[in-house]
Amino acid sequence: MSVIAMPHRLSITLSETKSATTAPSLLAVDRALSDLRRGQIVAIDNANGLITLVLAAEGATKSTIQRLKDLSKGQPDLIITAARAHTLGLGIFKYKAVRAKMGKALRPDLIESLVNPLAEFSKNDFFDIPFEDIDLDSGESAAIGLTKLSRLLPAAITVNLPVDDFKSFISAENLMGVTNHDIFGYEEAAARSLRAVSDAQVPLADAPQTKMVAFRPADGGIEHIAIIIGEPNPNEPVLIRIHSECFTGDLVGSLRCDCGDQLRGAIKAIADHGSGILLYLAQEGRGIGLINKLRAYKLQDTGLDTFDANEQLGFDADERVYIPAAQMLDHLGVKQVRLMTNNPEKVKVLGTCHVDVVERVEHAFETNKHNEPYLFAKATKGGHYL
Ligand SMILES: Nc1nc2c(ncn2[C@@H]2O[C@H](COP(=O)(O)OP(=O)(O)OP(=O)(O)O)[C@@H](O)[C@H]2O)c(=O)[nH]1
Numbered sequence: 001m002s003v004i005a006m007p008h009r010l011s012i013t014l015s016e017t018k019s020a021t022t023a024p025s026l027l028a029v030d031r032a033l034s035d036l037r038r039g040q041i042v043a044i045d046n047a048n049g050l051i052t053l054v055l056a057a058e059g060a061t062k063s064t065i066q067r068l069k070d071l072s073k074g075q076p077d078l079i080i081t082a083a084r085a086h087t088l089g090l091g092i093f094k095y096k097a098v099r100a101k102m103g104k105a106l107r108p109d110l111i112e113s114l115v116n117p118l119a120e121f122s123k124n125d126f127f128d129i130p131f132e133d134i135d136l137d138s139g140e141s142a143a144i145g146l147t148k149l150s151r152l153l154p155a156a157i158t159v160n161l162p163v164d165d166f167k168s169f170i171s172a173e174n175l176m177g178v179t180n181h182d183i184f185g186y187e188e189a190a191a192r193s194l195r196a197v198s199d200a201q202v203p204l205a206d207a208p209q210t211k212m213v214a215f216r217p218a219d220g221g222i223e224h225i226a227i228i229i230g231e232p233n234p235n236e237p238v239l240i241r242i243h244s245e246c247f248t249g250d251l252v253g254s255l256r257c258d259c260g261d262q263l264r265g266a267i268k269a270i271a272d273h274g275s276g277i278l279l280y281l282a283q284e285g286r287g288i289g290l291i292n293k294l295r296a297y298k299l300q301d302t303g304l305d306t307f308d309a310n311e312q313l314g315f316d317a318d319e320r321v322y323i324p325a326a327q328m329l330d331h332l333g334v335k336q337v338r339l340m341t342n343n344p345e346k347v348k349v350l351g352t353c354h355v356d357v358v359e360r361v362e363h364a365f366e367t368n369k370h371n372e373p374y375l376f377a378k379a380t381k382g383g384h385y386l
């Protein structure tokens, strides 16, 4: 470990190598995510003698479904979120995941129509399929968690089977294995393991005195960036912006949202103030990923608002977590912040992550005809300040 003396009063600790305390559970989840995205089956150990074999619903094919059947000698189910079930008109469910006992109807085309609101479907196709609630701590709930972490549509094809020796089973079948406990704890554990791994001066057009610090979790997963402008004094409230990644708005100037203006506006405002920090969090599309955000945009073009579109896809209206932001501020020695945001939820959630938000600083910009419906929905439904 080396402590880098910064030209300003903040100091950061850089990890020389990958942390020796790398949690094996993080690694297992990370590998499972990659297998899932490649259409592979993943095995979840539920620590109760039952394992859950999982295939992501998105991209499932006849042959991968057949492999799941062969491995389990059983009939897999389709698991969707309660949000998706609700938008399909299947009623209100108690927990967040719902089992569709599809039986012989478990075909890629019908799966697609159940999980993807952009696909054609007829309600007649599934009117006789039984749907039931799934316990929060089950392997199937963990399977939904894995698909969300994979930034795929939140739906999984699963089958449970009794297995005495999990390790031997996954090794014999050449499957990636992970526990449900690891999956449920992944986001928080990854955030807690964030370490500053690299930093450099990067003069910006509107803020020449800028340093960027890159943070990486112990499993080598998703990285976040702190943009430090000037010389913030950690003994006083620091002016900060916590900005969620928006490829379309930040990078290529999309007019559908206000992100680009907020990003550049924050940099300018911090530079004008003299010092502060912008945390650039890799949680594109309020945590659903770019591909799903584009799907949400397509749904919004049919008249849905930004929150309903997320729910049609099976996601929560906002899937973001702010533990990474709290962890980065902690590493930078920042205790009290003046937060530039119009989102009351950010202020509230940061408080629960032990960041003392002493002031909310308004951060609104001119609207345009393309982003007005989005900003209107955020204000009227999301409670954002205008
Ligand atoms: N799912 C989804 N995400 C969107 C949409 N429009 C923008 N986003 C994402 O929303 C996020 C906006 O992030 P922020 O600007 O940090 O947050 P905010 O909740 O608007 O709060 P502020 O601090 O007031 O800006 C980014 O990740 C964008 O990619 C949309 O229509 N659907």
Ligand SMILES: [Zn+2]
Pocket (backbone or CB within 6 Å): 246, 248, 249, 250, 257, 258, 259, 260
């Ligand atoms: Zn945006």
